[in-house]
Amino acid sequence: MRPHDPELWNNFGAYEQQHGRIDQAITAFETALELDPENYDAARNFANVIWAARGDRSRAIELFDIALKNPDLAHRRETLAHRAGWAAFRDREIETARSLYAEALNGELLPNVAASWARMVIVFEPPESLATIEPVIDEILLTAPRHVTAISLKAMCMWWLHGNIEDAKLLVLNALDEFPEDQTLLSTSVHLSLAEGNLDLAESLLPRLEKVVGREDSEEISSYRAMLGICRGRSLSEVAALLNDLASHDNLNNLAILLWAQGRDAECADLVGRISTEPLGYQGRVELDILKRLIGGVKDYADLAGQLLDPTGLRALAAHPELSESRRHQLHLVLDVVSPA
Template identity: 25%
Template structure:
């Protein structure tokens, strides 16, 4: 038999399983090394599965059978799929003719979001009005019953009679008082030891797992001398195998192999929904870490003012907690354009952590000095300082991008980015920089797009990954696909002039000039000094037969003194929208001969609803500014 203790509240679940296997017919101890508590945690849920009953299923130990069910697919299964897979044990159980020996229960304790759940998957036990009820003999099917704890409670299966009423009360009082995790786990271990002295079917050692509504949890084997030799749970082995890893045992001077033993497991699952974090804050409103996490999630959803308020609350609660200080600095810079306040907050974060400044703060501050203030020497110093941290490959990638872009050190920069990608192949921000590096080296937009889209898959809320994917698709010529990404971006950042403007251009290319004009006009009002937006708006107005407004927009854009490639594009569009002008043609030739080129997509959009000859002329001019053909007027 087994002793499974489940201690729960609305915030936490603790589960313990002992290690003993006994002969169901004779009660004789078979072994004290059985693994009966399996970790089935995933990004979707925190789950611990305990088992009491039949020791072997389908010719393998039941713990191993559970672990294989959990890890047989490369994608972490949802909780419902795990429970359904446990019911597959019924075919093996039905081969046992004695219905008493067939009795079997899986106890599935989970945290879904921030709500606890306890399920019995059993052929003889079930929850009835919040309590476990038993049948003497097993049924022919494994039935699922579930409860959702809303207050302190304890449930025991297996050798439940071996635990006294006073011991149960003690454990419940501990979780009711929100005692520290370590104190509760040791108290459960002591109850397990006491139970082993009353029942020969329970070992004095046990494994105890805990899962909490904040996404954290631990597993601790409370081993004794009876648990000798290798002691690795099957779930740990299956997880390592799924990632292509294995543990190599140490060998002493005599060539003797040291045993492999699990010391403990620490789990962390990100609570990604602001709604879930709000529930946490109701329970713990003075938790600065929760307020910081709340701000981070709000920022990912584009709720920047609310994010700033959350960061400020975290700082109010814990003035020396530098994470929200640095996060607030970034928001003040990027979304509020308050550079003075941002610099003050960054400096505060640096001062409070000196001399051991976290590399992610140094790296973020370096970006601020580079992009916002144009202070290259300070940015270089901070980038190099952050990049010394080998545990933070993104800092190395950022340094590489900076060296290539600002100092022209392409070889060194590209090498640093490649090293960062090797160290962190699944970091979306590293992949974005690797894509830019590849684009600079090969001018292949498709390679860069592949990196950006991989980053967007890894982190669907990553604004840079979505923006990079959208912009590259637009440049490649797949405006329809770019619209998908721009719409996702606009759900997170409704007032970004760049995103709105490019969304408008994509709509124009997809022959939706009215919507294009609406979005490009809004982008121009949000960023009135951007000549590129005015030039794209001019193309939309031209297609919409508002030719005078189109010419006015082009001339207004040119008066802003745009970059040479934007000037080239605008002059080419004027050559289409007005009568040919020799002076204008000479300026186009001058720019092209000096090495200036422009993307021709906006020019090509002006061919909509035009005659065959007009479309041919527009295509020729687009090819000229792209450098595909020489200008011949």
């Protein structure tokens, strides 16, 4: 290796990050920037990894600002999309994210930019927005048929919009054969396997995802392990313990429903009050509404008909042996009306 070549250090950092060796990746990106403070690729890569792995928002923004000085317009647009993604998914600053994406999308289609925007729409926008992004995803795949984020998003559209979970899972698994260490594909494969009820496949994929993520205790891994635990009939208190120290909005919703399932209504209500003050995506808002109704013993959920909600967790919980019959009945009232079926 040429020790004074910043491009080699940047490429080495990307390789280490892809293989879950985060500390080595950070060192490599730092070295690349020390050798060339205007290495815009290294600055952007470093920003992404340090925000994801260390939660260092201020340093990441400084690095994004360096990357945005790149005179290449396409590179700047992609950097804006990266920054927008963090605004949406980490900070939940949705208006900021929309503004950044609007600027990033201004011009000819860039697959990475369009895919990043589509991912935000799936998570944070209402269901009627989903139909507008599927043609964009199809256009990305025409331009870049091996684009892993677009493949994962297409699979989610196949499931959520068309109810075709089997083909959605096959699409992602076929791509995973080509990109066996891609975190997005692995995560989507685990998600779809759990949703389909293929627990053995989900369990076999989790160690691979752990290796790529680089941490067994990450929120993503813990959330999937909790879901698998519910599906396997593991004690609800043990499953709740997996989520208890996780701070993300999605996991707080998951923890709240587990508290409700155990009859710990006061604790659930306190947590729901806390969640209510947080910025939530579309599905998070629907889940919060359902939680409030469950706590209140509401029996009529007809107005939720047509709402898109990932039913995987609720279905598993409704079948759990520890759940009381009255609470099982309440969950079935919800599951009877939400989509996808």
